[in-house]
Amino acid sequence: MDDKAGMNEAQDQVRLSLVEAAIRLEDAGLNRGSTGNIGTRFGDEILVTPSGVAVRDLTPESMVLLGWDGGKIDEDQPEQPTSEWRFHRDILATRAEFGAVVHCHAPHTTALACLGRDLPAFHYMVAVAGGIDIRCTPYALFGSQELSDLVLEALEGRKACLMANHGMIACDTTLERAIALAIEVEALAGIYLAALQVGTPNILSADEMAEVLAKFRDSGYGRQAR
Template sequence: MDHPELRQEIVDTARRMNALGINQGTSGNLGVRVEGGLLVTPSGVLYEAMTAEDIVAMDFDGNWSCPAAGRRPTSEWHIHRDVLAGRDDVGAVVHTHAMFCTTLSCLHRDIPPFHYMIAVAGGSDIRCAPYATFGTRELSDNALKALEGRKACLLANHGMLALGDNLQKALALAVEVETLAAQYWRALQIGEPVLLDEAEMARVLEKFKTYGKPEAAADSEGAKAD
């Protein structure tokens, strides 16, 4: 079995998604880049029962293998394969059916710049990709378009995606996006939130270029997210 430690990290991260409350049951899935392809979670396996041997290896042509007999790749393997094949800046993909992200996705709503932390996903909004049947190439195509210039998006009537250099960063972004979705949903219960304009979001995005980078701390002018 290749990449045993990374396979175990995928299992641990899948369980962590549910423990954090950003996913339920077997609905989410994960993909991680490896040499010549990717590792993905299997289809329909409870995270509590999943082992490193259940993780499926794929190449970018869609060929796959698994140490555990009878396992198939997640139904959303197209998304994981297409994102990792087309984005050199991405090392891991997290897909969840997080409650507030999914609620907004059922309204086909983007998450606008109601809060400056929207910039954590790479732009001035978090787009909602048009609906397509789960597990289809059409869904992957829609997601790729929504992710242009972004590290996260919603999937209409479905859930959300978050990208990162590695599993830890992708999961952290998924948590942040779900938090933003919850804040936006709550604000909508009172009225339409006041949105930050493009000029302000451009300033925030510029500050985020040095966020979390110690070597730039002295020049960051306080560019941190509290």
């Protein structure tokens, strides 16, 4: 197999993995229809889901290959990239440790984002996103550079964030890990909202969360949980 054929086969596999990931997110209730989007690093380029295509209509061929300037590599491809390509591009460009970005309109995280609230350290598993809390950005128009800039700020030292009046982003080294993190963050948001119905949840202190984060790093517990 020559290098070009090998590259084409590898790209086909990544394209298929994006379709499968989109289906998994819909089956898990984190997205529906054409909501949400996914991006992944592919060599010196980026593969993202297309704009306005329902999950069940996605095909490997409909995934859009972009350069770092946001331009389509195949200008003849009919599908357009997700309108959110900017934050996919910017996250992958500035966070070398990330290989994939998952954006969801999941019910609980979106409800919390519509309140403009961070997800605080009400449970130690909040540390799975890399810090003592999961931040929510201020509101900005979807697909805008302003939103991408706010996302980068909210993700500083984190692997997940909420976007006000919008949804959630989860990032990790691989697509599999990013999906698992998104599922975990959505579950945490659901528990937090349920706790708020009864009273004010106890919030772990910064020192207590620092102990959790250290234990995660030392034992690999957070990685194993995903």
